[in-house]
Amino acid sequence: MEHHEEQKHHGTHVISYGRYLLIWLGLLSLTGITVALSGLDLGQWIIITAMTIASIKTLLVANIFMHLKFEDRMFRVFVLVAVVTLLIFIVLTFFDYAFR
Amino acid sequence: MTSGAAAVAQGHGHRDDVGAKLGMWLFLFTELILFGGMFIVYAVYRFSHPTEFHVAATELDTLVGTINTIILLTSSLTVAMSITAIQKGNKWLSFTLVGFTVMLALAFLVNKYFEWGHKFEVGLYPGSAILLNKPPGEILYFGLYYVMTGLHALHVIIGVVVLAGMMMFIAKDKITRHSYVRLEAGGLYWHLVDIIWIFLFPLFYLLH
Known part of the structure; x- marks a missing residue:
């Protein structure tokens, strides 16, 4: 529309x-x-x-x-790298805490 | 380098709006990691004290949290619309929409003031005798509640200053339909503040 x-x-x-x-x-x-x-x-x-x-x-x-959807593809790659980095921190922390 | 500087001095220098926006996003990533670290601390303590977190969360008023969520989502809408307005050349509509955003941000802070004020009245503040007599999980919950919503509120205050600056730029024609990357960067900051709250709200208020 x-x-x-x-x-x-x-x-x-x-x-x-x-x-x-x-x-x-x-x-x-x-x-x-x-x-x-x-x-x-x-x-x-x-x-x-x-x-x-x-x-x-x-x-x-x-x-x-x-406006991420309308920006250059490079922006989405950058955001993905940042979010994946944070997710790695979270997952690694829980590998430690969940199995203590 | 020198030719570039000369071109800028002559007034038809090259402008890199994409670079400016990318710079803003890079700054937002540092904010993501700042709050992300706190979310990890929250996750670990909630994992080790699940029942105490649930009990402590009943002290929070879901209605106030919901109202503040609606306020922030609406303020994100108005700042996003202000960019469409400036792109269409509606200077004063854009100015008004950013003004609405600032007023909504202030409304959020007023709610927060009364919310915290009430907590202090019933003795639920860091280091209070009432709080220190509670189990460790509840003390941790309130510690995280004050630090995380406090740091978020500080970002709201900074956002108010940034957006007020944008209003001044629009009024003085420093932001125009041909050059509005500053408004976009200001808007990006404000949306990040909104996204942080999107996660804080269910984690602190909707634990029942």
Whole structure:
């Protein structure tokens, strides 16, 4: 929808207000879902569902609000390297703690 | 090097917006590692004190946390829209949207002030007699709560200053439809503050 509005300006991508509003509504819905799920007794699953939803929200913010989807591929490679580095820290820490 | 400097001096020097944005992202990675380290400390202590973390989390008000989440998500929306506005040449719409973002950021801080204020009133602050009598897991939870939401709030305060600076740049035509990379960099910082909160919110408020 509204593709005619998302025209190229000076070689850069202009994202329509409508698209931003849709993403915002998606983020609010996901927040509602996490809060609703926290009221249920999901045991171990609560942390997994909460972190999954937070990751989806982060992808929406990074891709659209932070324009990552429309930037040069190099940006996504950089972000991937940074996130994988953090994940390595987390996994290595838990290899230590989980098996003590 | 010298020819480049001369070209800049003549006013038609080359501008590297992609480089500027990449620099901003590199800075954001240092922030990611800063908060990431704290998230690891949180994960380890939650892993070793699961029940105490759940008990301590009931002291937090989910409603206040949810309202602050909505405030930050909306502030991210307005700062993102301010870039579309400046790209379309709507200077004052862009100025107003950044202004909304600053007001939402201040609203977040006011909520935080009352939230922390209430915790202090009931004696739940680092080093208080009431807190020190609780089990170690709960002391750790509140320690992490104050350090992590405190560092986040400090970022919100810095964000307010940065965004207020952006408003000044827009008003003085230092940010225009042809040159708005500063607004993009300011926006990137603000979105990072939002992303940190996206993770802090479920980890501290939704533990029931």
